[in-house]
Amino acid sequence: MAEAFNVVPKSVPTFYFIGVTTTKSSIMQIFPLWMEILGHPEMVIEGVDIRIHADPQDYRQAVAQIKYDPLSQGALVTTHKIDLYQASQDMFEYLDPYARTCGELSSISKLDGRLEGHAKDPITAGLSLDAILGPGYFGRTGGQVLCFGAGGSGVATALHLINKPDPADRPERFVFVNRSQWRLDNARAMVASHPTDIAFEYVSNQDPGVNDRIMAGMPPASVVINATGMGKDTPGSPVTWEGLFPPHSIAWEFNYRGELDFMHQALAQRESRQVRVEDGWVYFVHGWTQVVAQVLHVELTPELFARLERAAATMRK
Ligand SMILES: NC(=O)c1ccc[n+]([C@@H]2O[C@H](COP(=O)([O-])OP(=O)(O)OC[C@H]3O[C@@H](n4cnc5c(N)ncnc54)[C@H](OP(=O)(O)O)[C@@H]3O)[C@@H](O)[C@H]2O)c1
Known part of the structure; x- marks a missing residue:
C-alpha cells in the first residue's frame, strides 16, 4: 500500500x-x-x-x-x-x-x-574546531579529545580530525562516551572505514560519576566536548560539579542556548584549572x-x- x-x-x-x-x-x-x-x-x-x-x-x-x-x-x-x-x-x-x-x-x-x-557537520564542526584550536594544537600541547555524545555532531568532529593531513592537527587519542551502545557501534563503523593513527576508544556510559573519572584521566590541554545535548535538549550535564577538567583544557559546549550546565561547570574552573570555555555560537x-x-x-x-x-x-x- x-x-x-x-x-x-x-x-x-x-x-x-x-x-x-x-x-x-x-x-x-x-x-x-x-x-x-x-x-x-x-x-x-x-x-x-x-x-x-x-x-x-x-x-x-x-x-x-x-x-x-x-x-x-x-x-x-x-x-x-x-x-x-x-x-x-x-x-x-x-x-x-x-x-x-x-x-x-x-x-x-x-x-x-x-x-x-x-x-554538513564534518564541514561545520570542522570549521568551528579549527577556529577554536588554531593550527598544530595537538602537536603543540599533547592534548587529547574526550567527546561526550557519539551522535551526528560528535561523529562528524571525529571524521574532521581523521581527515587532518598534518599529524600535529590530530590528537593521539579520542574517547567517545555515549549512553546507547548502537551509537558507539555507528561511530566505530565510521572510524573503521577510514585509515587513521588516532587511537579511538568507545565507552558506553551515562553515569556522570564515571564520566568524572574518565575526564580526570585525560592529559592536560585535552579538548572536552559536550555533544550530548544535555543542558539544552535534556536537563543536566554529562559530568558532575565535582568533576575536574584537565588543566589548561578546552571545554567545548556544542550548544549556545539553554541551561548549559556543562559550560557553567567549566566556567567555574576557568581560573583554578585554566580551562578555556567555548560555546556553540560559531x-x-x-x-x-x-x-x-x-x-x-x-x-x-x-x-x-x-x-x-x-x-x-x-x-x-
Ligand atoms: N551550535 C550548533 O549549531 C550545533 C551544531 C550541532 C549540534 N549541536 C547540538 O549538539 C547536540 C548534539 O547534536 P547531535 O546532532 O550530535 O545529536 P544526536 O545525534 O542526538 O547525538 C546526541 C548523542 O548524545 C548521547 N547522549 C545523550 N545523553 C547522554 C548521556 N547522558 N550520556 C552519554 N551520552 C548521551 C545520545 O545517545 P543515545 O543514543 O543514548 O540517545 C546521542 O548519541 C544537540 O543538542 C545539538 O543541538 C549544536
Whole structure:
C-alpha cells in the first residue's frame, strides 16, 4: 500500500528548521535578516519540533512535506540527523558522500527535481574546531579529545580530525562516551572505514560519576566536548560539579542556548584549572550558513559569510 503523507501546500517559499525546541533558537530572528542580504525576502522559516528518537514516520512526514510541496524549499536538521537519515534515506534522490559515510544528514534541499541530503557537520564542526584550536594544537600541547555524545555532531568532529593531513592537527587519542551502545557501534563503523593513527576508544556510559573519572584521566590541554545535548535538549550535564577538567583544557559546549550546565561547570574552573570555555555560537553560524547556501544554491564566499555572521551577531540572545 502506498504511504500516505499529509502534505500542506505552502503559499510562500518556506525553509524548515527540524529540531526539538526550534522557536527558542536565535535563527528565528536572524533568518529574515539573512534573506534580505541574500535577496530572498519572501522566504519564511518554519520550525518543526520533533521529540528525540521519535517514530520513523514522523521523520518521513517532515521529509515528504519538502519532497512533495513545490514551495517547501529545504531544511536544516539538528539533533535528529541520524534518526532522520535512518528513517528516510530511501526518499532522497541524492545523498552526499559525508551523509553516507556518517549515516546522518543536516541539510535537505532540492535541485532539478531531485531531493538532496547533505551532511554538513564534518564541514561545520570542522570549521568551528579549527577556529577554536588554531593550527598544530595537538602537536603543540599533547592534548587529547574526550567527546561526550557519539551522535551526528560528535561523529562528524571525529571524521574532521581523521581527515587532518598534518599529524600535529590530530590528537593521539579520542574517547567517545555515549549512553546507547548502537551509537558507539555507528561511530566505530565510521572510524573503521577510514585509515587513521588516532587511537579511538568507545565507552558506553551515562553515569556522570564515571564520566568524572574518565575526564580526570585525560592529559592536560585535552579538548572536552559536550555533544550530548544535555543542558539544552535534556536537563543536566554529562559530568558532575565535582568533576575536574584537565588543566589548561578546552571545554567545548556544542550548544549556545539553554541551561548549559556543562559550560557553567567549566566556567567555574576557568581560573583554578585554566580551562578555556567555548560555546556553540560559531558552530551555529557555520552550520546555518552552510545549509542556507545549499538550499538557496548560493556560493558562500568568505565575504558573504562575514556579512551573515555580522548580521547574526546583532540578534544573539
Ligand atoms: N551550535 C550548533 O549549531 C550545533 C551544531 C550541532 C549540534 N549541536 C547540538 O549538539 C547536540 C548534539 O547534536 P547531535 O546532532 O550530535 O545529536 P544526536 O545525534 O542526538 O547525538 C546526541 C548523542 O548524545 C548521547 N547522549 C545523550 N545523553 C547522554 C548521556 N547522558 N550520556 C552519554 N551520552 C548521551 C545520545 O545517545 P543515545 O543514543 O543514548 O540517545 C546521542 O548519541 C544537540 O543538542 C545539538 O543541538 C549544536
